[in-house]
Amino acid sequence: MGSFFDGKKLLLVDDQRAFQVMMKAMLQNIGLSDITLADNAEEALKICKNKKFDIFLVDYNLGTGRNGRQLLDELRQNDLIPTSSLFFIITGDNSRAMVLSALEMEPDDYLMKPFSQNQFLLRLQRSVEKKRTLHDLFFYLQKQDYPKVVDLCDQHIQDNPRYAGFCRCLRAEIHLKLKEPQKAIDDLEPLIEKTPVTWAKIMLGRAYVQVERFDDAEPLLRSVVRKNPLQVEAYHWLAQCYDQRQEGDRALKILAQATELSPQSINLQKMTAKIAMRNNDYGLLKESLSNVLDLSRHSLKQNPQYLDNYIGSLILFAQHSGDPYHIANLSKQVNTVLFKAKRELIRDPDFDFDHFEDICHARVQIARGDLMQGKKKLYKASESCLKELSESDPALISSTIHGLLQLGEFEYAQTLSEHLKGRDGVDSLTSATLDIVKEGDQLSKKQEQYNQLNREGIQAYQSGDYLQALECFRGALKKLPANTSAVLNKIQALIHIIKSDKKKTSGEFRTECRNALGLLEGLPLGEAHQQRFEQLNDEFQELK
Known part of the structure; x- marks a missing residue:
């Protein structure tokens, strides 16, 4: 094992100096000498832009700023984790929410403090062996050459029985990613008859949902939730099943259970927002989009679309509340959110916050009934960004579209929506929100x-x-x-x-x-x- 560590570079990210000293000594004892230390995620990101590492040991809680989960996400997005590298999340917090949040990001392994040198070495050896054996598979997976990955999964299932389960799971995942759910079903149904493993049942449930076999998906996923109540992904797909069956209340009930298990999952919050909006539950929509905005606050590149969606939920809630107080208080609420966002959330110097703010104020004016003045403000605020659509941030365009829909300018809104659909970097929640708003009962009736x-x-x-x-x-x-x-x-x-x-x-x-x-x-x-x-x-x- 010692030969493996020759020349290997390790990055340790932890905000506790005492743990850094203890861990460095442990690493040196097992043969690692090239060790770089970082106190927080920001420092780690800067280091990783100038140096490649073979092993990452990252604490989940890193004090103020981004946590270990968010650091992993940023490193992946910026392609700063080589295919052959290992990423370990370590933490002293063994709460259920923390563990599930960490596991959702699928690191190579997860370690609870305190751990011994032998425990760490054993886990490291196991991960190293897996990466060594399946190196070609991980290489093509990172290249997104999915047909090649499927071929390699077939080969490794025959040649390496130890990793057959992992390869079958990955193969099914690729079939679903390539929108080939029937292939996944053909692969998984015989497997479950022999060995009803949990991951295979969840994957098969996903495939059933994709081919709209909801009566098969529901009992299968329900059995997973009943026997393995911490399998958050099973809740997710069970909610998808109910949602596609037009059973929004049941979908939201399942998502509430999943969110209680994993409150830091931004994907669960976004899914809740989509279904809440389709079910005209504007209170829940506002709550879930507030959570999305809050969970994204430490991302390296804050997404202004989350801010736009949240402000839109405040407007929708006020408009549909039937209470004049909420309309009267709308301007104050939106101003408070914008003020906080400008100071704490949106730090991207390329984002035109001033024009975005003006568009939001115009939308509030329209919502309060001052249509023509609101229209003039909206058109003036969005004029510069609409002249250069391809260069404008999706949040500016999305906010303008919502304002146009409030005004009933459907033709103009449709033109901008078509442009936005063809753009990179448009969040799925933004696209879904626009579609749902346009298809809403009241708006559709007025348009008709x-x-x-x-x-x-x-x-x-x-x-x-x-x-x-x-x-x-x-x-x-x-x-x-x-x-x-x-x-x-x-x-x-x-x-x-x-x-x-x-x-x-x-x-x-x-x-x-x-x-x-x-x-x-x-x-x-x-x-x-x-x-x-x-x-x-x-x-x-x-x-x-």
Whole structure:
């Protein structure tokens, strides 16, 4: 074993000096001499950018700042852990939540303090042997060459019975990742008949959910939860099963149990938020998105989309509460969140926080009923980011889309949504939130009513019945008072009515047309709307 340690580099990250000294002596005793020490995650990240390590020993609790779990996540995201390296999480906290949170990140091993030199050496030898034997498999896994990984899993199952279970599990995982659930099912069903191991039952339950065999997935996953109540992943997929069966209440109940077991799991909180939103549970939505924002606060690159989603939940909660107090208090709540975020959460110098803040204030103004002033503020705040969409942060675009949907500007919102779907770096929660908001009952009903009236207005206009067209466009604006297309349609109908008035008695129509043009004056409209506005404005001026 000593020959393995020759030339190996180890990084020890722990905020306790006494443990560093003790651990360094232990490491030297087993033959490791190239040891680097770091007191916190920030220092460790800087070190790892300039030096490669073969072994990482990282304490879970690192005082203020990021913890060991978050450090592991950042190192993986930045490709700073070589394929052959080992990552051990160590901690003195043996609470259930801590253990499950650490295991969710799938380190190579997990050690509880205190441990002896022999215990540590035995665990290290076991992990080293696994990495040595399956080195080619881990190499192609990191390269994301999944077909090659499947081939190597088949080979290792035959050649290395000791790791056959791990390889079968990984092979099923790859099939699911490649959206080949039936292959996973064909592989796992015979295995479970012979040996009903827990990981295989969870994996098979996942596959059943993917092929919508919910009646098979539910009892299987329920049996795992009953016999192995700490298997958080089983709760996750059982909730997915209920959610896809349109049983939102049951899904949320299962997620609540899972979150109690693993309260630091950001994935569980995000899933809870998605289902809560689909079930119009805006109180739970607000709570879960607050937790997502809080859990992400020590990430190396804070995600402003989490902040945008949380502010959106505050607006939705206020709008649907039926209590005037929440609408009246909305501005204060959002200002408090933005103030805290600017100081503590969003430290990315490339993020345009000032414009984001203005967009949020515009959305609050719209939610409080001041549609046209809110619209002007929204358009002005988002103008610069929308001119360079590909360079703008997804949070700015997402927040603008939500504001447009509040206004009923569906066409513009749809254009931006299509752009966002094609962007890298868009969080799954952001995408899901936009889809759910657009498909919400109240918004869909308003849009349907608006579309019907707008179509009838266009048909009347094309047939020359401008008064009937005007009534339809007025009706459309009652449904969506700030919709730019409807305003322009109304102006166009009014101009034709004024033109055809031989007796020059159309004073009220002229005033209505002038006021409608004033609503759009100075707004940074889209190119097509801007051209149409200028043309109609010129026509109206000629009538004078």
